[in-house]
Amino acid sequence: ILNVEQSPQSLHVQEGDSTNFTCSFPSSNFYALHWYRWETAKSPEALFVMTLNGDEKKKGRISATLNTKEGYSYLYIKGSQPEDSATYLCAFTPAGGTSYGKLTFGQGTILTVHP
Amino acid sequence: KAGVTQTPRYLIKTRGQQVTLSCSPISGHRSVSWYQQTPGQGLQFLFEYFSETQRNKGNFPGRFSGRQFSNSRSEMNVSTLELGDSALYLCASSSHASGGITDTQYFGPGTRLTVL
Numbered sequence: 001i002l003n004v005e006q007s008p009q010s011l012h013v014q015e016g017d018s019t020n021f022t023c024s025f026p027s028s029n030f031y032a033l034h035w036y037r038w039e040t041a042k043s044p045e046a047l048f049v050m051t052l053n054g055d056e057k058k059k060g061r062i063s064a065t066l067n068t069k070e071g072y073s074y075l076y077i078k079g080s081q082p083e084d085s086a087t088y089l090c091a092f093t094p095a096g097g098t099s100y101g102k103l104t105f106g107q108g109t110i111l112t113v114h115p
Numbered sequence: 116k117a118g119v120t121q122t123p124r125y126l127i128k129t130r131g132q133q134v135t136l137s138c139s140p141i142s143g144h145r146s147v148s149w150y151q152q153t154p155g156q157g158l159q160f161l162f163e164y165f166s167e168t169q170r171n172k173g174n175f176p177g178r179f180s181g182r183q184f185s186n187s188r189s190e191m192n193v194s195t196l197e198l199g200d201s202a203l204y205l206c207a208s209s210s211h212a213s214g215g216i217t218d219t220q221y222f223g224p225g226t227r228l229t230v231l
Contacts, residue, residue: 032217044222051217093217100170101148101163103220108157
């Protein structure tokens with residue numbers, strides 16, 4: 001059983017604060033790590049796909065890093081805005097043919113940004 | 116390009132009935148994956164189809180089945196519905212450009228199924 005853990009479960013910040021969350025995954029047999037943002041009543045939106053140890057990805061005020069040797073990824077949001085309020089999900093893909101089309105998701109971090 | 120669409124958006128069924136959900140992928144995408152989202156379990160993988168073939172399956176009972184058509188549209192069927200099948204069902208499509216493992220999956224808005 002693959003365990004993908006995210007922390008914290010929820011987070012309340014003020015507008016303008018910078019914040020970060022953690023995704024932990026099995027370090028053995030790693031293939032890819034995905035980050036999604038899921039706003040209420042919308043479809044999950046892909047943020048990043050990361051495959052290499054040390055990878056850093058950036059999209060606007062959001063960035064992510066990857067450490068495959070120790071099995072964790074960080075998502076950072078700089079200068080949070082109310083529109084950043086959403087659930088942030090990470091999903092792990094192990095190597096191997098049984099991984100086709102299968103993402104194993106963490107429970108998510110619910111971010112609320114207060115004006 | 117139009118995004119992934121799912122129909123219907125909401126469904127209410129009673130125990131013992133069966134239900135069919137539909138998913139239309141992004142044009143040109145050949146892989147479709149299905150997920151179930153419940154408050155307690157989060158997003159759980161159901162199965163994945165590529166070129167009309169099921170390539171991968173999650174740990175769900177045989178009551179959950181699916182298929183994919185030649186135009187890549189996919190359906191999933193749940194027979195003999197149980198109360199615990201109440202959930203949001205999401206489908207996602209990908210282009211398979213990276214061989215099917217690291218491709219970004221693009222999600223639809225989901226179908227909310229309520230079983231009474």
